[in-house]
Amino acid sequence: MKILVVDDSRVMRQIVIRTLRQSGHGGNDILEAENGRQALEMVLAEHPDLVLSDWNMPEMTGIDLLDSLRQAGSTVTFGFVTSEGSEAMRSRASASGAAFLIAKPFTPEAFDAALSATKVG
Amino acid sequence: MITVDQPAVQDVYSVVEEVWNTFLGDGVPILPGARDLPDDAWYSAITVTGEWEALILIAMPLALAGRITTTMLGLPEDDECSTEDLTDALGELVNIVGGNIKSLMPGPSTLSLPLVAQGAVTTTSDLVEVCEVGVVWHDEPVLITISVPKLAGGAS
Numbered sequence: 001m002k003i004l005v006v007d008d009s010r011v012m013r014q015i016v017i018r019t020l021r022q023s024g025h026g027g028n029d030i031l032e033a034e035n036g037r038q039a040l041e042m043v044l045a046e047h048p049d050l051v052l053s054d055w056n057m058p059e060m061t062g063i064d065l066l067d068s069l070r071q072a073g074s075t076v077t078f079g080f081v082t083s084e085g086s087e088a089m090r091s092r093a094s095a096s097g098a099a100f101l102i103a104k105p106f107t108p109e110a111f112d113a114a115l116s117a118t119k120v121g
Numbered sequence: 122m123i124t125v126d127q128p129a130v131q132d133v134y135s136v137v138e139e140v141w142n143t144f145l146g147d148g149v150p151i152l153p154g155a156r157d158l159p160d161d162a163w164y165s166a167i168t169v170t171g172e173w174e175a176l177i178l179i180a181m182p183l184a185l186a187g188r189i190t191t192t193m194l195g196l197p198e199d200d201e202c203s204t205e206d207l208t209d210a211l212g213e214l215v216n217i218v219g220g221n222i223k224s225l226m227p228g229p230s231t232l233s234l235p236l237v238a239q240g241a242v243t244t245t246s247d248l249v250e251v252c253e254v255g256v257v258w259h260d261e262p263v264l265i266t267i268s269v270p271k272l273a274g275g276a277s
Contacts, residue, residue: 008234009213011193011206015144018195056216056232083220088228103224104217105143 001028001120002046006039006053006062007081012104016052016081023108025115036060040068043076050120052102055082055089066096077120081106126173127251127269128225134254136221137265140214141258145192155255156262158182163207164242165215169223171230176268177219178242179211185261186211208237218265244268 003020007013013032020026031046033039036053037060043051051069055062066078078098082089085103093101100114134153141151163186169175181189190202190210202210212235220232244250252267 009209009216011190011210012213014194056220056234058234083217084224084232085221086224086228089224104220105140107143 001050002031002048003028003050003052004031004033004039004042004046004048006033006036006051006057006065008034008054008057010034012054012081019106019108019111023111023115025111036062036065036068039065040072043069043074044072048076050115050118051076051078052081053078055080055084063092063096066093066098070097077118079114079118126227128222128267130252130254132225133222133252133265133267134256136218136225137254137256137263140217140221141256144217145189145258147192149259151256151258151263153255154257154262155253155264156257158262158264160241161239162241163211163237163239165211165235165237166242167215167219167235168233169219169226169230170233172228173223173226173230174270175222175226176244176248177215177222178264178266178268179215179218180242180264180266182261183239185259185263188259188261189214211235211237222267247271 005013005016033042035057053062080093080101083104090101099118102110102114158180159182162180162182164180166178186207187202190207191200193210215235248268249271250266250268254265256263
């Protein structure tokens with residue numbers, strides 16, 4: 001299984017990867033991208049099984065990344081990992097085709113619940 | 122009558138406490154308490170624009186900023202961290218705290234990208250501070266302040 005972690009913060013990418021391991025999903029190939037534009041290219045070239053993306057990023061935001069992926073015909077399972085977990089954000093994410101939204105700060109249990117529900121990772 | 126849209130101090134404290142316990146949980150609790158910051162404290166800032174507008178600042182001494190960075194990266198506490206990593210960690214910290222505070226307030230609003238710098242940050246005269254939360258972690262102070270435009274805050 002291949003997971004792409006997208007966040008402009010290297011520190012947060014490390015925390016996400018560590019939390020994947022702590023939640024029992026550490027045995028996957030992990031790819032990293034630091035903004036939506038880079039992630040878009042990586043998804044189309046590397047075909048990951050799951051994208052875990054921040055929302056608020058320079059170059060291209062997470063929601064623009066998701067919309068671009070769907071427009072390009074990608075059906076990759078996509079989840080947000082973001083500091084903004086309001087109902088409005090969750091609705092916006094769901095409307096664009098996100099499978100879940102994990103709000104920061106998060107726990108390994110929240111990761112396991114989200115990933116297990118999607119049957120990937 | 123002007124409505125003052127500002128988060129409650131207890132709500133902000135709860136957000137900070139949750140962020141600390143989740144991402145920085147090393148067994149040492151954060152405690153409420155305000156203390157003076159050194160002149161060379163590090164500041165991270167993020168703004169909210171839209172239905173609710175605010176500037177959210179987090180300030181702390183360099184030593185604590187370093188501890189937070191190594192903890193977030195999962196490094197031994199005596200490891201030296203680069204300025205790039207420190208800036209990244211403090212920016213992510215204010216992004217998480219700011220995003221959670223934004224979620225408590227009326228929307229829709231947009232969160233900016235964070236800014237991080239060393240040295241006191243002085244807000245412009247059209248902002249008024251409406252919330253201040255001081256905490257202590259590892260015997261070092263952290264100060265979280267929220268300022269809003271004067272019109273929204275109801276101040277003259």
